[in-house]
Amino acid sequence: MTDTRIEPTTPHIPAMRRVGAAVNQYFALLALALIFVVMAILLGHKGFLMPQNLLNIVLQTTPITIMAIGAVFVLSTAEIDLSIGAVVALSALVGATYIGRYGLVVGVFAGLATGAAAGLINGLLITKLRLPSFLVTLGMMGLITGLSQWYTNLEAVPVLNRTFNGIFGSGSVFGVSSLIIWTGVAILVAHYVYRHTRTGAHVLAAGDNTRAARVSGIKVDRIRIGVMVLSGVLAALAGLLYTGRLHGASYTLGSTDQLTVIAAAVIGGTRLFGGKGSVVGAFIGSLIFGMLNNGLILAGFTNAQQQIAQGIIIVIAIALTLREARSS
Amino acid sequence: MTTADPTRLDADYPLRLENISKHFGGVEAIKRFDLTVRPGEIVALVGDNGAGKSTLVKIISGLFTPTSGTIWLGGRETSFRDASDARRQGVEVVYQDLALVDNQPVYMNMFLGRELVRGPLRTLDKKAMARQTQALVDDLDVRIPSAHATIRDLSGGQRQGIAIARATHWAKGLVLMDEPTAALGVGETAKVEETILRLKERGSAVLIVSHNLDQVFRVADTVTVLRRGTQVATKPLAETDRNELVSMITGLTR
Numbered sequence: 306m307t308d309t310r311i312e313p314t315t316p317h318i319p320a321m322r323r324v325g326a327a328v329n330q331y332f333a334l335l336a337l338a339l340i341f342v343v344m345a346i347l348l349g350h351k352g353f354l355m356p357q358n359l360l361n362i363v364l365q366t367t368p369i370t371i372m373a374i375g376a377v378f379v380l381s382t383a384e385i386d387l388s389i390g391a392v393v394a395l396s397a398l399v400g401a402t403y404i405g406r407y408g409l410v411v412g413v414f415a416g417l418a419t420g421a422a423a424g425l426i427n428g429l430l431i432t433k434l435r436l437p438s439f440l441v442t443l444g445m446m447g448l449i450t451g452l453s454q455w456y457t458n459l460e461a462v463p464v465l466n467r468t469f470n471g472i473f474g475s476g477s478v479f480g481v482s483s484l485i486i487w488t489g490v491a492i493l494v495a496h497y498v499y500r501h502t503r504t505g506a507h508v509l510a511a512g513d514n515t516r517a518a519r520v521s522g523i524k525v526d527r528i529r530i531g532v533m534v535l536s537g538v539l540a541a542l543a544g545l546l547y548t549g550r551l552h553g554a555s556y557t558l559g560s561t562d563q564l565t566v567i568a569a570a571v572i573g574g575t576r577l578f579g580g581k582g583s584v585v586g587a588f589i590g591s592l593i594f595g596m597l598n599n600g601l602i603l604a605g606f607t608n609a610q611q612q613i614a615q616g617i618i619i620v621i622a623i624a625l626t627l628r629e630a631r632s633s
Numbered sequence: 634m635t636t637a638d639p640t641r642l643d644a645d646y647p648l649r650l651e652n653i654s655k656h657f658g659g660v661e662a663i664k665r666f667d668l669t670v671r672p673g674e675i676v677a678l679v680g681d682n683g684a685g686k687s688t689l690v691k692i693i694s695g696l697f698t699p700t701s702g703t704i705w706l707g708g709r710e711t712s713f714r715d716a717s718d719a720r721r722q723g724v725e726v727v728y729q730d731l732a733l734v735d736n737q738p739v740y741m742n743m744f745l746g747r748e749l750v751r752g753p754l755r756t757l758d759k760k761a762m763a764r765q766t767q768a769l770v771d772d773l774d775v776r777i778p779s780a781h782a783t784i785r786d787l788s789g790g791q792r793q794g795i796a797i798a799r800a801t802h803w804a805k806g807l808v809l810m811d812e813p814t815a816a817l818g819v820g821e822t823a824k825v826e827e828t829i830l831r832l833k834e835r836g837s838a839v840l841i842v843s844h845n846l847d848q849v850f851r852v853a854d855t856v857t858v859l860r861r862g863t864q865v866a867t868k869p870l871a872e873t874d875r876n877e878l879v880s881m882i883t884g885l886t887r
Contacts, residue, residue, distance in 0.1 A: 501756050503748045510734045510745060517732035521746030522717045580736040 332626065333573045333589040340593060344600045351603045358599065360482075365550075366595030367484040368393070368543035369565055373587035374495045375539035376570040378532040381499075383512035383579025384431065384438040386533060388423060389540035389566060391449035393559025396420045396541035398453055401462035401554035409469050416548075417541045423449060424537025428530030438533075446563070453556040461555035464548055473549025487546065488588070491539075496584040508532060512579025561612065565594050568619045572626050593622070646708065647672055647806045647838035648693070648724075653702035655688055662688045664862050666702070668840075670807060675829065675839040677849040677870075680859035681882055686842050689859070690811050693840070694726045695719025706806045723805030727796050729812040733784050740766040740780045743799050765802075773798050773831050776824075790821025794828050801832055808832060810841040814848065826852050846878055860884055 344353050352358055372389050379386045400416025423445060430441045464470060476483040499505040510518040511525045518525050540559070548554045571577055572593060573586025597618055601611045648670040655663040663685045670676050680686050691697040693704070695713030703710050706722055713719040720726075733742050740763040741748070749758040766780040775794035777787060784792060793813060800808045810829070814822040829852050832839055843849055849856055850870060857867040858881045865881045880886055 497754075503750060503755070503757065506737075506741060506748055506757065507746075509737065513734040513736050514732070517734055517745065520716060520726070520728075520732050522720065523746045576736075580734065 333586050333593065336572065336622070336625075337589055337593050337596070340596055340600075344596060348600055348603045353600065353603055358603075362592065362595045362599045363488070364482060364484045365599070366591050367488050368546045368559070369562065369569060369594060370488050370588050370591040371491050371539050371546065372536075372543045372562065372566040373569040373573070373591045374491055374584055375532075375536035376566050377495070377499065377573075377575050377582045377584055377587045378508055379438075379536045380567070380570055380575050380577060381508050381512045381579055381582045382529055382532050383515075384529060384532065385567065385577075386424075386427065386442050386536040386540075387439060387563050388427060388442040388445040388449060389536060389543075390559045390561060390563040391446045391453065392420050392423045392537055392540035393544040393547065393562060394453040394554070394556050395423070395449050395456070395544075397544035397548045397554035397558050398456055398462055398556065400541075400545050401464050401548050402457070404464055404466050404469055405462065409466055412466075412469070413545060416545050417538055420537040420539070420541025420544070421534050422537070423540075424534035425530065427537065428533035431533065432526040432529050450556075450560070457556070459556060461553050463553040465552070470549050470552050473545050474552070475550070484546070484550075487542075492584060492588055499582070499584050504528075504531075509580055509582075513581070561615075564619055565615070566591075568623055569594055572622050577627070594618075646670065646705065648840065649705035650693075651703045651705065653689075653692060653699045653704070655685075655692060655697060656700045662862050663692070663699070663859075664864075666859075666864050668857055668867065670838045670840055672838055673833055673836045674855060675833055675841060675853045677853035677856045678840060678842045678859065679844075679846070679849060679856060679878065679882060683861070684859040684882075685862045686859055687811075688862075690726075690809060690842055693719070693807070693809055694724060720803075724807050724809060725800035725804035727793070727800045727808065727810040727813050729815040733792055733796060735785045736783065738763075738781050738783055739770070739777060739787075739795055742784060742795060743769070743780075743802065745799075747803070766798075769798050769802055770795070772835075773801065773828050775828055788821065789817050790824045793817060793821070793825050797825065797828050797832070801835070801837055804837065806838065808837055808839045810839065812842055812844065815844070822848070846875055849878075850875070858882055 372393075375389065376386065396416045396419040399419045400412050402412075403415040404412030427438070427442055427445055430436050431438045470476070472483055474483070478486060499508070507518065507523045507528055510521070510523055511528045515525055543562070544554070544558060547558045569590030570582070570587045571590070573583055573588070573590035575582030575587060594615070597615070598611065601614055606614060646669050648668070650666055650668045653663055653666040654661065666689065668676065678686055678689065688697065692699050695716040695718055698712065704712060706724070711722060713722065734745060740759065743766040744762045749761050750756060751758040751761070763780045770777055770780065773794070775791065775798055777791050777795070784795070787795070797808075797810070797813065813829070814825050817825060826848065829839065829841070841853065853870055855867065855869055856873065856878065858865040858878065860882060
């Protein structure tokens, strides 16, 4: 029956797909608006709508946003990085320790280098040994978590450097919070690279059709290593941002972040299986989780209850997003 | 070979293979193969499974190095380090399983790995890429909604049309097609064959590997037959017929 088949070339199927794609594109924004309205109704009397609270949501979401940008690049190459939560803690501890000993510049550099090294090891294991990234980064997560606990013997490391705490925490430039500047610059640069440079195009091609990318002369392995390093560096930056906010680092920082980060990227329209994504979408996805967290705190949930609720919400959100993606 | 200045004559030939052999250990996959492809000529390479067609395709596309013999491209003797090197030297390959990126627009696929950029920040020049793509698909009469259409939304025939257009755009010497319609339906195959014939009008040199003898007669000017690694014959299609081709391929006499 298949050998005499003549393919129809009717254009109505693409047209329907376009409607689906449009819904998909604004899915994250619609979800954000919906959650905002529900929160406003339920928690308006508890101060949810106060400008300071809304600003806090954006500020507190900064580390997640930064890491979600990394996840967009990693997922676009059809890889995944589960080690970012662990990298947050180790980079923060290394950074905090070195700031205490050698000052701001060395400390920040050491923190970021820790993340870069973790990402480089991930990338080399994935490309040179041809191991699946979820296994490599799961292993690295355990290894790095152990290192973090061992490094300072479970003790927190305070940071007294006020310049550091200003740049990475509560400071501001001309009245604009430094965290807003971090978020804005990260989104602008990442969006530009992702959408408007050859590097971005090659990242997408590598994850979409690896063979096509290879025969087109794209260095697929170099791209994979690159995105893993980027993911590590951005996780390290997130670790420094937590440190700046809390005026210190501890091994518990970021420990549950990897799932939130990946969920934020996926809700924002990034395919789990490569080839497609959105930096701005990842920001919106991050805001969704930031807003939910904020709401749960205002509603008086305990830390344990928040984690349970967040786990449930992540699963529901990913299920909804993937359903939407499949139907289009 | 008897002309006074053979190099000048060779300059007219996009591809010339001379005495190509390929051994794998003790196995002779290709024995002393010769072929010339002229501009505007479509040469079909036919043969049964295991005759050595894929080995030859891999030699011309740079994936295999021949054990002996010479490859001439545009009159220059050359060799390929790898597939990228062959591509750089002007050999473009159209694969049957479509080396396209599904989630990207047509124009990004047309320039995959060779994207145009502008300005100090090396920004992707999407406008220029879309414009050149549109001109090319119009020229080859590949009917797609627009250069901005996403590959995922196109039919198999449209996709193969784009793959061929891409190869044509970049090929400085030769377009090599490895079973370009094997994955397509009847109507789509016809459309792709039209596109192949347009390459001929443009003066491209095409070497096409095909299982489909009807297709060979529809598109090719010359046919060369491989049987168990040996080149049985090279003939203009006007001087042969289906029965003779089948007997040359199978080795059975009528």
